[in-house]
Amino acid sequence: MSDVFSRRPLLLLRHRLTWLAVAAAWSVNLAWAQAPVQVPVAAVERHAVGAGFEMDGVVQPVQQSTISAQTAGRLVSMAVKPGDRVKAGQLLATINDSETQAGVQSSQAQVAQAQAQLRNAQANFDRTRDLLAKGFISSAAMDSADAQLKSAQAGRDQASAGARQAGLSQGFTRVTAPFEGWVLQTQAEVGDLAMPGTPLLTLYAPTPLRAVVQMPVSRSNAITPKSEIEVQVPAADGAQLWIRPTLTSRMPGADPVSQTIEWRLELPATAANTLVPGQQIRVRFAAGEKQRLVIPAAAVLRRGELTAVYVAGASGFVLKAVRLGADHGEQGFEVLAGLQEKDQVALDPVKAGLSGAQPLAAGAVAK
Structure with missing residues (x-):
């Protein structure tokens, strides 16, 4: 009984220390929560970027044939x-080949008949010539024999041509x-x-392949011989590569219904390793440079179908939906709508979405 009373002060001391530790942790968390989160920002500026557009193309073999009967x-x-x-x-x-085989046999019989008639006409011609030399027949009989010989020769040639045609028909089977x-x-x-x-x-034929693009007439007229054209193809490791076609050709006429012009872009032989006919790929057409609003890729926030950025305001950050254009790599994304020049966008949209987040001044270090 005395042991229980002797341990009671120790238990009370432990409870007090525990409550003090909890209170200290709460005070630290409260102080951290009250400290504003500072997020670096970047200004929306105009940059000279490659002007152009992307379209879908379809892979086709250059050599393709429909074999018909x-x-x-x-x-x-x-x-x-x-x-x-x-x-x-x-x-x-x-x-x-039953029908064609019968045709071959018929043509062979006609050739044999024509050859027999030719031999008979040749013999008659020779006899008539001898009799004419001896003065036993007239010249008219000789002319008749000569006409019969020529007719027999023509019949032989016709029968031979028929035999060759029948042989071709037989081969077509x-x-x-x-x-x-x-x-x-x-x-x-x-x-x-x-x-x-x-x-x-x-x-x-598996090679070469080409990308075929149906381009609207209005866009096709903007492409010049100096414009750069690239085709996106998958690499062996799964990455996407942009390559240039080996040959570019534009069809001379437009489709009267769709008002599009067909562009054919022949691809290098190495592209056949990762492409198959009928596959859809992206084609990029560049036409000089233009000034465009550009934001860094790090500022873009994507949530499902929403594309937005956090814009710095007087009391923190405001989420704004934007419509982006082409991806210009290190330069960033082209902004088509939603932002104005000199707007400040957060470079860390996750932190910018926290309560109380504030833009970080230029040259300052984030805490």
């Missing part, structure tokens, strides 16, 4: 599928690749009836 018949087999790589001359599909490349897609199935001109499949 050149003879009529039922499609018997399709030897390839989308994604297959083929070599020049490789068999792609076969068409039923075997559809082969005109160049080395990849099968992009097939437009026909086994059993379909193929007619001359019927698309069977699409073949493209």
